[in-house]
Amino acid sequence: MINYIWGGFFIIGIIYSFITGNTEGINNEILTSASSSVNMILQILPIMCLWLGIMQIASDSGLIKKLSRKITPLITKLFPNIPPEHEALTLISSNIIMNMLGLGNAATPFGLKAMKSMQNLNKEKDTATRSMITFLVINTASVTIIPTTVISFRIIAGSTNPTDIVLVSIITSFLSCIVGLILDRLFYFLRRKKYATNL
Amino acid sequence: MQLISSLIIPTIVLVVIVHGLINQVNIFDSFLKGVKEGLKMTLDIFPTILAMIISINVLLKSNIIIDLTHVLSPVFKVINIPSDIIPLALMRPISGSSSLIIMNNILMTLGPDSYIGRVASVIQGSTDTTIYIIGLYFSSVGIKKIKYALSVGLLADLSCVIIALIMVSLFF
Numbered sequence: 001m002i003n004y005i006w007g008g009f010f011i012i013g014i015i016y017s018f019i020t021g022n023t024e025g026i027n028n029e030i031l032t033s034a035s036s037s038v039n040m041i042l043q044i045l046p047i048m049c050l051w052l053g054i055m056q057i058a059s060d061s062g063l064i065k066k067l068s069r070k071i072t073p074l075i076t077k078l079f080p081n082i083p084p085e086h087e088a089l090t091l092i093s094s095n096i097i098m099n100m101l102g103l104g105n106a107a108t109p110f111g112l113k114a115m116k117s118m119q120n121l122n123k124e125k126d127t128a129t130r131s132m133i134t135f136l137v138i139n140t141a142s143v144t145i146i147p148t149t150v151i152s153f154r155i156i157a158g159s160t161n162p163t164d165i166v167l168v169s170i171i172t173s174f175l176s177c178i179v180g181l182i183l184d185r186l187f188y189f190l191r192r193k194k195y196a197t198n199l
Numbered sequence: 200m201q202l203i204s205s206l207i208i209p210t211i212v213l214v215v216i217v218h219g220l221i222n223q224v225n226i227f228d229s230f231l232k233g234v235k236e237g238l239k240m241t242l243d244i245f246p247t248i249l250a251m252i253i254s255i256n257v258l259l260k261s262n263i264i265i266d267l268t269h270v271l272s273p274v275f276k277v278i279n280i281p282s283d284i285i286p287l288a289l290m291r292p293i294s295g296s297s298s299l300i301i302m303n304n305i306l307m308t309l310g311p312d313s314y315i316g317r318v319a320s321v322i323q324g325s326t327d328t329t330i331y332i333i334g335l336y337f338s339s340v341g342i343k344k345i346k347y348a349l350s351v352g353l354l355a356d357l358s359c360v361i362i363a364l365i366m367v368s369l370f371f
Contacts, residue, residue: 005294006254013257022261029260030253037249040303041241049237054215056233057226061219099327105240112339119340127344128337136336136348140292140329141355146208147324153303154320159311165320167204168370172363173325179362180355187347 047152055103064101068093078138078181081121081131088117092135099139102146111139130188137184141177145170244296251296259286259304280360283315287322288360292329292353299323317371321363326356 017026058064072093082088091114098107114135122129147169154162219226258264264286272282280288287305291298305319329352337345 005297006250009254009258009297012263013254013259013261016263017261020262025260026257029256033253033256034249036256037245037252040252040300041245041248044244045238045241048241049234052237052240053230053233054212056236057219057224057229058215060229061215061222061224061226063215063218104327108335111336115336115340119342126342128342128346128348132337132342133346133348133351136333137351137355139336140327140332140352141359142325142327144325146211147320149299150302150320150324153299153306154311157303157306157311157316159306159316161201161205162311163208164201164204164371165317165324165367166207168317168363168366169321169324170207172321172359172366175362175366176326176355176359179358180351183351183354187351191347 043152043156044149047148047155051102051146051148055101055106058101059106064094064097068097071096079131079134081129082118083121086117086121088114088121088131091117092138096138096143099142100145102144102148111135133188134181134184137180138177141173141180143170143173143177247296248300251294252300255297255300259301278361280364281315281318283309284318284322284360284364287319288357291322291326292356294331295328298328314367314371317367318363321367322360325363326359329353329356 014026017023055064068090072089075089075093075096076082076084079089079092091110095107095110095114098104098110115132118129118132118135119125121131146166150165150169151162154165216226219229268282268285271285275282275285283305287298287301290301302319302323306316309315311317311320330349333345333348333352337343337348
């Protein structure tokens with residue numbers, strides 16, 4: 001997929017610029033873009049390091065585990081098809097808490113383990129279960145508390161208050177997560193007959 | 200509201216440090232360990248950023264997105280989405296690094312404290328790469344029939360764009 005997206009951008013961009021006669025711009029762009037990526041990475045680096053440092057403390061002191069345990073009862077309610085006390089619920093909670101704290105990369109292994117654990121409960125191995133879809137909806141709508149990368153880009157763009165979007169971001173991602181969960185429920189009940197054989 | 204926003208990060212830092220000290224963690228060592236992790240992670244994403252910047256910028260410089268946006272804007276006007284935000288809204292579910300670069304372009308040209316700049320920041324910060332995550336997670340366990348997962352994921356993304364537009368205009 002990424003092959004087609006990445007290659008497609010080049011192909012479409014270059015051909016379109018040939019058609020519109022904007023070849024000079026494209027020529028410069030290819031040469032100067034590489035150096036702007038170095039600037040970009042230098043912008044992300046300090047905030048990323050700072051935040052991961054703080055979060056390493058939270059992880060070593062057991063704070064992240066504690067928070068994950070706190071939300072497990074709620075998670076149990078959201079996944080009626082997973083038996084209570086099942087390990088999948090703990091994995092899902094950890095994944096959600098880490099995503100919330102902006103630890104996307106650390107969250108992914110837990111997410112993959114959660115999928116595997118849900119797959120063990122699955123009767124039709126090539127078909128998604130209701131629980132898997134609910135999990136992915138929460139995961140992609142991702143309630144993020146600290147959008148670290150966004151903040152670092154706002155600093156560089158010269159924002160007078162780079163973190164002033166934090167509260168709105170939290171509210172927005174929370175609301176869109178709720179919308180996602182409602183849609184998930186809606187689609188499930190509407191299509192239940194069609195997939196009656198599978199949980 | 201601005202006050203609450205500016206309190207969130209310091210509060211988290213305070214809670215984490217106090218909790219670490221109470222639990223007798225070597226907080227300084229832990230912090231350094233995390234910083235090293237951050238260095239490694241940033242270096243790991245560097246090739247992706249470089250690759251995506253070049254290809255996105257070639258696409259953007261060809262003006263095809265702007266021309267397409269003009270064609271599509273009547274459609275988005277119906278649901279009240281400003282045309283500046285359309286490229287970001289379209290790329291966000293597909294590729295995290297390319298939407299990040301589009302957001303950066305918006306911040307640089309329209310300003311981080313403009314309405315569109317703030318909406319772009321909120322969209323980038325409050326939703327994830329739906330198509331990528333669905334692909335990665337389902338393929339990791341060999342699921343081929345994903346049923347309604349993609350429809351729900353993309354509709355949630357659209358709702359995020361609309362909510363961001365409303366919330367930013369309410370709060371600022």
